[in-house]
Amino acid sequence: MTTMPTTPEPQDDDLSLLLSEPFARAWAAPAPGLPRRLAERLGDRLARSLRAEQGMCTVRRRHAAAQPLGDGALQRPLYRAPADRPARPGEPRAASVVELQAGAALALPAGGAREFLVLRGSVDVDGEGLSLRDFLLLPAGNAPRLRSTDGAHVFVREADEPGAGRTLVRDREAGWPEFAPGIRRRVLWTAGGQAALLYRADPGAAVPGHSHGHDEECLMVQGELFLDDVLLQPGDYQLAPAGTGHRITQTDTGVIIYAHGDLDLQFNGT
Template structure:
């Protein structure tokens, strides 16, 4: 497998406020702020504690903090010592295909999904560009070839999920209306779960909802608040089945790849 050297992102890390929600700051934030009037300090502490508890069950990976390993930037790998949750991926990663190079993957047990994020790449004889999507059923090897270099999101699913080869080209797919200010493209669906692209206008939001399947959210473009977590371009979050989101809104407008419930479970 041809590899690509590790090039850390040049993005300014000072915009990442997530360390303020981790130790040793978490205990300080969670304690009532005695200097604030009335119950304001206590209420802020309660809000932060709820935020920490909700975030603890989720996996959030920042693009700026990821590092390449043999051309792969791992976002998630499921533990091998337990069954997968409904909709949980076996693995998810970015594949950085070098210019005039290739990446070769052995046959997978479950279906593999590919979403091109940048550049042009050929996968299993299909020439793909940004936002093109390809699903290969389980049992297929995959060879990614690029002349100018490309970044591809790759997801390996549960071996028990039957899937047929599926190709969705960005130029042909369109953006069907889903909700006010939100358009949704269904890339693939089966058994109550789906792979989707969402296009949301600035100011759009989604009501409170819960997840019957694991929900993956990959920021293709723009910024999104998932509760108190701000996701930016290239960031990834996995919310396990049984969890939920109270706040899902964008100030900038976004394009999001999501894998989860085919129909959102509003509460």
Template sequence: MSTDQLPPPRPAPDPLDDECLDLLAEPFASAWQVGAARPPILRERVLERVTRSARASSAFVTVRCLHAVPLRLAAGVEARTLYDARGGVARPGEPARVRIVELAAGARWLPDLLPGMVCEWLVMDGAVRFGDLLLRARDFHRLPADAGLPELHGIDRARLYLREAPVVDTAGAAALTVHDDPARWDDFAPGIKRRVLWSRGGEAALLYHALPDAQVPRHGHGHDEECLMLDGEVFLDDVLLRAGDYQLAPAGTQHGGVSTDTGGLLFAHGDLDLDIRAE
């Protein structure tokens, strides 16, 4: 199944976006109450829903790509930090740093990696060369700690996801490259296929491809679950992720449900098998 079959995204409002909160203020608030004779009025219901949503998502870290400030790393190279462990010290299973790195065509960059970290790279779009290795959209590259990395060369304008995490287990520490293959999608749930890029000990890096109206029920997280939206839109509970948006749900938390109106393509690092929980 090719990701080219993914329907064009249909814009949808984010219920927790600051822009939506303006609708709860004047003059809209008063307008909503006109002729509303029976309680509860719409404004109170919306406020209650927003409050519940904010409380439910308080344990998660959600970062809008557009709100992440770009930092110039070299000529034609910028990085947006999506996650940075407090004090630079990550607990087991937590990433130390997650960035989106953007390279202009022809740009070169020698990565400034944190020492002692396992690195995962996913090409979000474009093409880049790692020494003699050419990676294109949806190609995945995993490097063991302190493996070293040659200079990156942007072939086309490219965006790359870069995850750096402490070493937990040195077994199977060889470098791994997984190229995009439209035939390597496995059924996961109704309307959802996935591709396992790497896994060990119940932890995995995966791509999920969801059709419009697909859903995943309530589930818990045995490992930190990181989600990066590549295309389309997905609701994690009431939090809407659009392309480039990122969320980390720490181990021990749960999502009440995942759904999409538009369909989408999502990269995740977390549990190989979700802990599906009854309502």
């Protein structure tokens, strides 16, 4: 007897199970009563969606298991680069969300350049007080200490970024420069054609199809976003490797997104 996948919970809106077996074959098979051409088009669309998703790393916040790091400190891993191959352009060593309870402190070991973005609460990082959406980049070799009086969630990205110096961008001072109709963009730092960015998009805003010269990471800070056929919600993360692309980038709700990738998007057909 064929074992069926676990049935999603009633409030679980992750549709990825419907793109896996045995459902994939059922969607691809011509449905009784459908014109053959329509069935073929549906099958082609499904096949394209599955091929595109195979190259992506998508992590749902609710599915990212919390790992204890110390008293009052948890880590939700989002990505870790394999150690058995060279890094792709712009690929991080690791990305995670660190959750600190009120009064908790955490010492990180020395490593590569680290980016810190506050997603909730406030935290002191390496002697710098940070609040919501504040950003701090520390160059490689630092062993920072994190401490939160009232509790905090902090996105932490570690990578080998050449020439990255200490950079602080405070949310209340940075503003939101216009980037495209309905979209504003804040450049947090940039070097060698790649950048760390915050995007703020109005409901209904969209970005044309584009390809990636560097790995492109998207962390949902607020709102919902379609990346092709995948709906990302607050706390969700996707890494699209260099050489891949997105046909659809659109929001119905309006969003704030942390992104790390190309400073200049490579739009298809340009």
